[in-house]
Amino acid sequence: MKQFLSFVKKEFHHILRDRRTMFILLGMPIVQIIIFGFALTNEVKNAKIAVLDPSKDAATVSLTGELNASKYFDVEENVVSYDQIESAFKKGRIKLAVVYPQHFGEDLEHLNQSAVQLIADASDPNVASTLVSYASAIISDYQKRVTDERKLPYTIKTEMRMLYNPQLKGAYNFVPGVMAMVLLLVCTMMTAITIVKEKELGTMEVMLVSPIQPLKIVIAKAIPYLILSIVNISSILLLSVFVLEVPINGSIPLLVAESILFTLVSLALGLLISSGAESQQTAMFISLVGMFLPTIMFSGFMFPIENMPLPLRIISNIVPAKWYYSIVKSVMIKGVGLGAVWKETLILAGMVVFFISLAVKKFKIRLE
Amino acid sequence: MTMNNLHAPSGQNISGAVITADKLSKRFGGFTAVDEISFEVEKGEIFGFLGANGAGKTTAIRMLCGLSLPTSGKAKVAGFDVYKENEKIKRSIGYMSQKFSLYEDLTVKENIKFYAGIYGMTDKYIKEKTESLLKKLRMENEANALVKSLPLGWKQKLAFSVAIFHEPRIVFLDEPTGGVDPVTRREFWIMIYEAAANGITVFVTTHYMDEAEYCHRVSIMVDGKIEALDSPGNLRRRFNAETMDDVFLKLARKAKRSD
Numbered sequence: 027m028k029q030f031l032s033f034v035k036k037e038f039h040h041i042l043r044d045r046r047t048m049f050i051l052l053g054m055p056i057v058q059i060i061i062f063g064f065a066l067t068n069e070v071k072n073a074k075i076a077v078l079d080p081s082k083d084a085a086t087v088s089l090t091g092e093l094n095a096s097k098y099f100d101v102e103e104n105v106v107s108y109d110q111i112e113s114a115f116k117k118g119r120i121k122l123a124v125v126y127p128q129h130f131g132e133d134l135e136h137l138n139q140s141a142v143q144l145i146a147d148a149s150d151p152n153v154a155s156t157l158v159s160y161a162s163a164i165i166s167d168y169q170k171r172v173t174d175e176r177k178l179p180y181t182i183k184t185e186m187r188m189l190y191n192p193q194l195k196g197a198y199n200f201v202p203g204v205m206a207m208v209l210l211l212v213c214t215m216m217t218a219i220t221i222v223k224e225k226e227l228g229t230m231e232v233m234l235v236s237p238i239q240p241l242k243i244v245i246a247k248a249i250p251y252l253i254l255s256i257v258n259i260s261s262i263l264l265l266s267v268f269v270l271e272v273p274i275n276g277s278i279p280l281l282v283a284e285s286i287l288f289t290l291v292s293l294a295l296g297l298l299i300s301s302g303a304e305s306q307q308t309a310m311f312i313s314l315v316g317m318f319l320p321t322i323m324f325s326g327f328m329f330p331i332e333n334m335p336l337p338l339r340i341i342s343n344i345v346p347a348k349w350y351y352s353i354v355k356s357v358m359i360k361g362v363g364l365g366a367v368w369k370e371t372l373i374l375a376g377m378v379v380f381f382i383s384l385a386v387k388k389f390k391i392r393l394e
Numbered sequence: 395m396t397m398n399n400l401h402a403p404s405g406q407n408i409s410g411a412v413i414t415a416d417k418l419s420k421r422f423g424g425f426t427a428v429d430e431i432s433f434e435v436e437k438g439e440i441f442g443f444l445g446a447n448g449a450g451k452t453t454a455i456r457m458l459c460g461l462s463l464p465t466s467g468k469a470k471v472a473g474f475d476v477y478k479e480n481e482k483i484k485r486s487i488g489y490m491s492q493k494f495s496l497y498e499d500l501t502v503k504e505n506i507k508f509y510a511g512i513y514g515m516t517d518k519y520i521k522e523k524t525e526s527l528l529k530k531l532r533m534e535n536e537a538n539a540l541v542k543s544l545p546l547g548w549k550q551k552l553a554f555s556v557a558i559f560h561e562p563r564i565v566f567l568d569e570p571t572g573g574v575d576p577v578t579r580r581e582f583w584i585m586i587y588e589a590a591a592n593g594i595t596v597f598v599t600t601h602y603m604d605e606a607e608y609c610h611r612v613s614i615m616v617d618g619k620i621e622a623l624d625s626p627g628n629l630r631r632r633f634n635a636e637t638m639d640d641v642f643l644k645l646a647r648k649a650k651r652s653d
Binding site: 227236238 | 492496
């Protein structure tokens with residue numbers, strides 16, 4: 027035990043003395059959360075719009091007012107011709123133009139129908155379609171209100187409820203994704219690098235000649251990163267709750283326990299990589315290409331797995347992050363208990379056993 | 395450089411073999427890395443283990459250190475069998491490679507404490523022994539300095555001291571003087587003689603033939619076999635050579651494989 031503790035202590039010395047790496051390890055999750063939370067969002071806020079309103083009656087003024095009042099749009103300019111709209115688009119001043127016909131209010135009053143034209147800058151298709159759907163929603167809201175006042179028979183209203191994430195916040199999607207990425211980076215890459223580093227230094231040889239058992243070396247190496255990961259999980263969760271306002275609806279102990287399970291998978295993968303790699307660069311490269319890319323592509327965090335062709339969907343099943351991502355989303359956002367995620371948990375647990383036994387076996391072969 | 399002013403361990407320290415190898419072999423598939431080598435090393439002896447690259451030195455050392463199981467043959471290290479008792483062997487030996495194996499980002503004291511710790515020494519004993527060691531190395535002022543700030547020669551001496559800190563019966567030195575200047579190498583050999591005088595058996599590989607002269611006995615491996623084993627003086631006479639360099643060249647020229 028004393029052997030073991032002096033080993034763990036040494037590992038902490040390595041990490042604490044390497045200020046730059048430690049700063050990256052602890053700062054990275056914070057930076058990622060902030061980048062994903064504020065910069066890389068696909069929500070659109072305060073998009074500038076132009077309004078062409080030849081009718082200028084009570085109806086158009088109040089509809090334009092509603093668009094302007096929503097947090098999605100700001101009326102940048104009122105134009106008088108299509109030419110002006112085009113030049114505003116070309117100069118990039120606006121993202122969307124709203125065009126009313128003449129006599130908008132009168133038509134609505136007497137003919138019971140009228141039209142609004144929405145012109146969007148589709149050079150960025152995602153933004154364009156998001157803006158058009160926001161604007162349509164506001165317009166149809168307005169329409170419903172007007173119709174209600176008139177009490178027309180036989181109107182069908184669609185009522186939408188966005189379950190679990192009523193404001194359609196992107197953060198609900200990427201917080202679990204960032205957690206998976208950070209844990210994988212810290213555990214897999216750092217464990218692999220730190221073990222390979224000892225091989226490069228020649229200290230691993232000395233260790234193997236000493237009476238300490240190889241399994242103890244490996245566990246002692248993993249412990250500091252396990253602790254670092256718990257710190258990272260806490261900082262990500264605190265930031266999500268207090269800065270991004272993503273709630274934790276499920277049980278926090280369950281969430282932490284599942285995260286530790288995923289951490290163990292990552293540690294085992296790091297160990298496996300270290301037994302194959304002979305230099306720190308190789309270890310880093312394998313971790314990045316072999317772990318990161320699949321995590322980003324196949325966890326469902328960036329690209330929906332449901333839309334992938336069958337072979338890719340099958341491949342996605344062997345990516346541990348996919349299961350962890352789905353667990354975190356269910357527990358954190360939907361607030362379900364272990365009963366609903368037991369299958370994913372079991373798969374992760376199976377992966378821990380599989381990868382650790384494979385890694386230990388490879389570690390032993392290396393001793394031969 | 396002669397060794398006249400270095401005192402060799404006295405005869406009465408030599409009592410019985412601490413390493414015995416009997417037709418020890420290691421095969422990897424169809425390749426025989428070590429081919430039926432047999433030798434004995436006495437207690438307190440400085441045993442030079444020479445051979446060109448690829449001659450099988452490293453494989454032989456790995457078997458003796460309990461890192462690799464032999465394919466056939468017998469061997470005992472410190473009285474323990476290399477097949478069944480490699481955990482006991484590990485407790486009785488020290489090891490130092492040419493990489494010096496110290497942690498650069500730990501201090502001198504922390505390195506000593508760590509390596510002593512993995513051999514299960516008590517804190518109190520470690521503390522006492524560290525103080526006397528640092529005094530002997532005249533490194534009291536550097537006790538809390540990071541190892542990376544030390545000159546190469548100091549690192550090397552420290553690494554050797556760390557390798558024998560837990561008082562092993564045998565210390566294996568794998569090319570311990572690579573890349574070190576002649577003055578420091580000489581100082582290093584004084585430390586080796588001291589260790590041998592204290593009854594520690596030294597098993598050393600080297601590429602420097604002047605160092606081979608410092609050994610009590612030398613074995614020369616060629617293509618996995620031990621081609622010659624005797625004191626440097628006897629070897630020079632037998633091969634009718636001026637220096638160990640000539641002896642080595644005469645034998646190594648027969649080698650068919652290289653790496």
